[in-house]
Amino acid sequence: MPILKDSLRSLGRSWTNLTESLLGGLLGKTDIDLANGDEELLRRQLKKWLDARGGEVSARNHAMQIGSLYRNLSTAGRKRFLTMLAREFGIDRAALSWHCQAYLAPDADHAAVEQQLRDLLVPPRLKLLRQFNTLPDGIKFLVDLRRDLIAFSREDPELRAFDGEIRHLLATWFDVGMLHMHQIDWQSPAAVLEKLVEYEAVHEIHSWQDLRHRLHLDRRCYAFFHPNMPGEPLIFVEVALTNGIADSIQTLLDESTPDVPPEKADTAIFYSISNAQQGLKGISFGNFLIKRVVDTLRAELPNIRTFATLSPIPGFARWLDGLNDEKMAEYLGEEKMNRLAALCAALEVKGGLRSLLQRPGWHRDRQITDVLRPLIEHLLYHYFHTFREDGQPIDPVERFHLGNGARIERVNWLGDISDKGLAQSCGFMVNYLYPIRDIEKNHELYATKRKIVVSSAVKALGK
Amino acid sequence: MPILKDSLRSLGRSWTNLTESLLGGLLGKTDIDLANGDEELLRRQLKKWLDARGGEVSARNHAMQIGSLYRNLSTAGRKRFLTMLAREFGIDRAALSWHCQAYLAPDADHAAVEQQLRDLLVPPRLKLLRQFNTLPDGIKFLVDLRRDLIAFSREDPELRAFDGEIRHLLATWFDVGMLHMHQIDWQSPAAVLEKLVEYEAVHEIHSWQDLRHRLHLDRRCYAFFHPNMPGEPLIFVEVALTNGIADSIQTLLDESTPDVPPEKADTAIFYSISNAQQGLKGISFGNFLIKRVVDTLRAELPNIRTFATLSPIPGFARWLDGLNDEKMAEYLGEEKMNRLAALCAALEVKGGLRSLLQRPGWHRDRQITDVLRPLIEHLLYHYFHTFREDGQPIDPVERFHLGNGARIERVNWLGDISDKGLAQSCGFMVNYLYPIRDIEKNHELYATKRKIVVSSAVKALGK
């Protein structure tokens, strides 16, 4: 937030008896702790502002001061500030109770009370934060403030209601109707590209060279942007144009793999989707982004008929670790258990499947992989059909894509043999397929009946 | 809303037993009345959609269908449709009452009930309309729908609560932080310029020639636009760069008046400000637009030191008409009343001031104007200090500019001698001055104490 010191200095006059450290904070001194009376002073100042019937311009000035101060607070100071807002500037529960009673009165003017209830349900802290959206960089400020709040609320559940309110506010501002999708390529500003490198969450970008390859001829990258946060991608997806559905992330990312001319490709593989703003956690853009990209690619490259992902199975290894022996025996059946036991005996391994998967280099040992593959594929089938309390699958990636109307198309043995891939997903990757004609139907089946739609090949793994 | 018929035809299948006329409406037949069972069918369909747990894409499709249908309804059909939404798709008051009771229970989980209250206070009709913001042209659709609703609610107060909800929704979407200000000039698209001609509300634009003059060297025009309504100005202001504060709108608009080179001008005169979207009534942008224009001009032309308006006094003549004789005598005092009586006698006019102002060409008759000018200026002073119940002045233009921090600087006798100017404002125009340093202070004085800030010259008129 570019703030002129002179303007701040004059604004500072609206504070009563400003302490030295707070004035410092307003003027650019950093690491203010909000200790020693600063907190009390700030509290009084916030109350004064909220009570005032001042106009839009003073509201804007106050927001600018708070923003400037907040940026200069230490971690402890920020936590103090947010906790104060959470505890002391929430909903006026006495007033709300009073209006609830008024609503229940026999002669209540329902329409009027409803409007009053609506107003009361917007707590003062939110009124304060709302003023940021007219400031340059004000929306980015709030997104970053929420990133702090999320971190603090892990330790302090009292902050969660406050977080929920900000999430709701941001969800309104970041409504998908307001977002613009842009392609990111080698013509994009370096300032945007370095954010890609920073935020890529699925398969790390190692160098500008690696990045360049991901933006090359047969690659696409698309991101959502908000008009008031130019140059800041919210979420981005990386796509490879291929012939046939890709089965290995290592092959896909290998810079020496020859390019497919885009107009000859028949498949688009979504191989990475990353959120770029921690402060927008819980606000969902991914499904819209995928759909918009599918529409864009279909219009641009009509030869592309197949849209699928190449996705990790982030919870699989953990689930496998937690599986007790009875359950595993039940899933695998006698014959498969015997084969596993024979292999363990032959290799003098104790501890069964889990120990085998600990052996360095197991995935390069044909003796092991020949036996393990059908077993783990079978278990993977069951993993995909394991549910949380709310009836949704436990795998977050599966939840996301099924919720968008995709189906589980294929599992790829040794599709990711990086350390992370072996540790998380036992080396598996999965293709979720987005079948143009059935997306909506699949989505409804999942949304209403929690139906796990799978291809016949995947269904066969369960037998 | 550009909708492909094929896609609509397939969507039509989601309706049960679609009547012929409704299908016609979906496919482009116009002037559907929603009679003969159509209304009942639509009601059932809306309920079905609201109950469904369908995803974002079906929501979007439903919105598209409703939008397409609505565009093809006759006036009667639209009124039926909006009335149905207002009466049958409002807040679930039973549920709301139940939750109010829950909130009052001794062991209530307040945070949880607050969230439920918040949800209940968003009525189904609003959930339906919210889905429009992801459609291309969807926001413009809602703005136009509200224009219809405002018209209908004049006759039917039941629609007003509904209107309030849409206004609130639009106020969120049209938050000033989301708007872009653009200068409009002769390089602007013809499609935008013709809207200027259409929407200019204060001083009609007579021809492209007249328009061109208003966008000329020493003129500026600025408008707010919303990113999702490109090419649709929301509000625009016309500015003349002058030397000294202009005192006559006829001189200002005269194409033969020589241009002032912008870098030589010392004053910016805001001589017309017009809202371009009836459906955004009650959502205020004017104050922000004026402030943004002031900032822009100050940065571009540092020699401009004075920012003022040349404004009509739209309620003055009506107020004068309604003034009873005692009140007028009290305002004017004996001496002025005598002078008026003498003039009336000399001209053999009965009926006093009001009759004099009816005489054709009175404003060109020195005998009359010499006497009338000080009288009417005195009355004008009192008009500016006449208040509504809420303590604000009765003149809407005065309310607007004082509320923005301006002061009443000067009244201009015969500043507007058009028929409209004579009839509405007795030929007066007023300059409101925006004093850069005092805007904020004036605004606070007005907002908190309803202080009418006037220049010493205007103050003298009251004596």
Add this chain to the structure above:
Amino acid sequence: MPILKDSLRSLGRSWTNLTESLLGGLLGKTDIDLANGDEELLRRQLKKWLDARGGEVSARNHAMQIGSLYRNLSTAGRKRFLTMLAREFGIDRAALSWHCQAYLAPDADHAAVEQQLRDLLVPPRLKLLRQFNTLPDGIKFLVDLRRDLIAFSREDPELRAFDGEIRHLLATWFDVGMLHMHQIDWQSPAAVLEKLVEYEAVHEIHSWQDLRHRLHLDRRCYAFFHPNMPGEPLIFVEVALTNGIADSIQTLLDESTPDVPPEKADTAIFYSISNAQQGLKGISFGNFLIKRVVDTLRAELPNIRTFATLSPIPGFARWLDGLNDEKMAEYLGEEKMNRLAALCAALEVKGGLRSLLQRPGWHRDRQITDVLRPLIEHLLYHYFHTFREDGQPIDPVERFHLGNGARIERVNWLGDISDKGLAQSCGFMVNYLYPIRDIEKNHELYATKRKIVVSSAVKALGK
């Protein structure tokens, strides 16, 4: 050319003994005649500048002075100035002769002399004018200067060689590789649109309403622009999207004719092509513009398969007037002559065909048109095959389109019944067809063998 007076005043110092009127001209006084010694002073100043070894910046300053002065000259002054340049600042013929002799010497260093010849062939007046291309608006200045020169050289053939040099210079700068084609539509700046209205040469635009219709849904307008003359169209073409080849300009321009949805149209009709800069006369863009538009429309609307014009026959009526009786009899043959004679007798008309075409309203009289149509169509066939000395057809529109590779596809009886159409073309219009596959072949046939390519229907008219 925005020139600061202060800078000019200081530049003025580089002149020796500046007369009052020339100084006035430099400072903005208009209508300078270059009389009374001014011409002599200017001559000396130009020579001084040309001799100087000054750098690019002084060259630029001198160009700016000349430009400013020229703009302020009266017509007489401009003619004096251009005539001086033409007579006194041309090629140094003595030096050129000397170098020609040097080239013929037995031991000549040919490469070196060639370079010297090249330099000598660029006369001083051209070196002067070349400096304009670095000035803002400098290129537009030269284009307008040439417009003056063309007008003067009609009366004064001495100016023609000079004109040829400037044309050559402009042809380099306006090389088609440097031009950008833009679509012009209702989103284009009003400043560009008003130029369309001004420059349309074929079918006058009557109002903004008419213009709007020509830029509507099923209409297209494309223009070439030069990067250094932004907002100044060089040439533009108007296109109608139709079903089948249009046969009447009145129908095409009628605003009440229903629109054809562009994606349903199968034909693009080029119905007007106009040069917008008189100063670029003789520099050809039209053929490139048509080809670029064809490529653009094919890419955007693949359903459009037919590209044709609806063109006037501007020289036909004049040719017919000049045809002597023997020639007409020879063209028409005995039978047709008899039919014509019978009609004249029946109507008691003397003077034959020409008199009939003078009768007001003849084109609405079936008795006449039934007889005349086959006769005139037959004559039109012969008109199309009448040649100039250089072997090209006498009709300029025919020359243009055949030279581009089109063929004569169809003649349209009563295709233009405006006064101008009846007077110029006997009410005929012609469709030239651009057959995608044969354009190049047709063009070569015409360029190398002057072959007039016609459709079989047009060939039949000749029988």
Add this chain to the structure above:
Amino acid sequence: MPILKDSLRSLGRSWTNLTESLLGGLLGKTDIDLANGDEELLRRQLKKWLDARGGEVSARNHAMQIGSLYRNLSTAGRKRFLTMLAREFGIDRAALSWHCQAYLAPDADHAAVEQQLRDLLVPPRLKLLRQFNTLPDGIKFLVDLRRDLIAFSREDPELRAFDGEIRHLLATWFDVGMLHMHQIDWQSPAAVLEKLVEYEAVHEIHSWQDLRHRLHLDRRCYAFFHPNMPGEPLIFVEVALTNGIADSIQTLLDESTPDVPPEKADTAIFYSISNAQQGLKGISFGNFLIKRVVDTLRAELPNIRTFATLSPIPGFARWLDGLNDEKMAEYLGEEKMNRLAALCAALEVKGGLRSLLQRPGWHRDRQITDVLRPLIEHLLYHYFHTFREDGQPIDPVERFHLGNGARIERVNWLGDISDKGLAQSCGFMVNYLYPIRDIEKNHELYATKRKIVVSSAVKALGK
């Protein structure tokens, strides 16, 4: 040059008896040598095209074929091709001689012959190459072809005349009036930034981190672009905003040096200027770029009053090496020579100044530097006043800046202590100052009188 194979295949038909390898070249096979009859076939084809009266479109197609073929030639093939053009497609000297005689005839039509001479002086090879400017990427193609030609003409002087013609053609196309200056910063496309890294010729860019620093807050980078070569910088200059004139390139490039806020800086230091296109050698943009940057910075940051360079002295060390002992003694005088001798004796160094400068780390040894500094500064003064045959200084950087109107302001001892700086410039750097008011005067003094303008401080070094 993106060429569709199908189109080329059909174009191939215009060739007679295409050999297999040439067809291969047209279709994308690389490393064609033009051996074995290919050259002869190409020669015949070029002649056929030049003789044809074909239209613009075929010309364009032929250019496309040649372009495609050329790209696929090996180095040997390219040399054969260019040599053929140089030897066989030059000026028709017989015809030129004939016309020279015609010009000398007593009754010659001078104007007509001049036009014919002009035409003859454009050789066929140039007509061929001119056609490239309508192709996409055609201008970049010619620039790269000239890069090859420059390399070949080092070994083969026959190619030089041809190179001169292309340079002249490119100089017309790259006229400074056609170029656009753009700022390059961290918002620029990565595709442009990587070219900066590649082309920086003065102070190598070591990493994206280094690049980022050079585009930072207190740094500017500007480049010229041609509208037909988007994304290809032609020349760029790097500027540092500082307080006072910088005296050390190491300090300037050090990323840990704190930024100067641009609005507080009083000086702009041009510390690197690099040509990015070898094929534009000999076409000068640098002076225009510097002047345009000065204008831009003055408008944007009025507090910047001083514009200077921090430049190497690339020929100084070589000149010193070539200086014979008598000359050096003459320059330095007895006293300085004695001091040098004393130092050499003390350090037991033989070989005088040159040997001292060979000692590793000499520049960190106060004993040496204290003695050497005044000596070398004195010699540097004489170096700056050493001239070529044409009367210009031998130092290329000095020639460039003095030619632009700068003056030699200051020499900076140990201003560049990199290996390259010590080896080339004995560790010196020089500031050339661009004095806003005197640039034009200095330039004229240099252009007309070869005056070396120096500051009084530099003048003092010569004493």
